[in-house]
Amino acid sequence: MAQTVYQDIGGEEAVRAVVDDFYDRVLADEQLVPYFEGMEMSELRAHQVQFISAVAGGPVEYTGDDMREAHSHLDIDEKDFDAVGRYLQSALQTNGVDDQNVEAIMAQVVALKDPILDR
Numbered sequence: 001m002a003q004t005v006y007q008d009i010g011g012e013e014a015v016r017a018v019v020d021d022f023y024d025r026v027l028a029d030e031q032l033v034p035y036f037e038g039m040e041m042s043e044l045r046a047h048q049v050q051f052i053s054a055v056a057g058g059p060v061e062y063t064g065d066d067m068r069e070a071h072s073h074l075d076i077d078e079k080d081f082d083a084v085g086r087y088l089q090s091a092l093q094t095n096g097v098d099d100q101n102v103e104a105i106m107a108q109v110v111a112l113k114d115p116i117l118d119r
């Protein structure tokens with residue numbers, strides 16, 4: 001049987017590295033920081049690891065809120081969504097995820113744009 005994207009990219013350790021890198025990039029962007037002020041970052045990182053793992057076909061249960069619910073109170077701008085998406089893509093690439101797997105993950109993330117922007 002073909003490997004899942006999750007196995008292919010290196011499992012839990014790889015996803016943790018990607019998520020750490022991703023939030024480092026997001027929180028270094030002063031345009032994005034205000035959204036995250038007062039948020040419980042350790043819980044957010046843990047949920048993001050679960051979420052990306054599940055998206056990549058890993059044997060991991062995502063226990064957070066659904067994407068519309070998690071983001072609707074934030075009133076996120078479309079260009080801010082796009083910036084966050086670019087940081088996730090860079091984090092995947094920098095951590096050695098190959099192009100095909102980056103594309104597979106990003107296609108699923110881009111498909112979440114409308115619910116995340118609550119439209």
Ligand code: HEM
Pocket residue numbers: 032035036039040043044047048051063064065066070071074076080081082084085088109112116
């Ligand atoms: C690009 C796709 C995105 C994905 C896959 C994603 C994923 C997630 C996940 C899994 C959570 C955790 C929900 C929970 O703990 O129940 C979350 C929460 C959050 N996200 Fe996103 N997110 C995305 C885009 C964004 C954008 C564009 C912003 C802001 C510019 C953002 C800001 C936040 C904030 C502030 C929280 C915490 C909300 C709270 O605890 O009240 N996210 N996101």
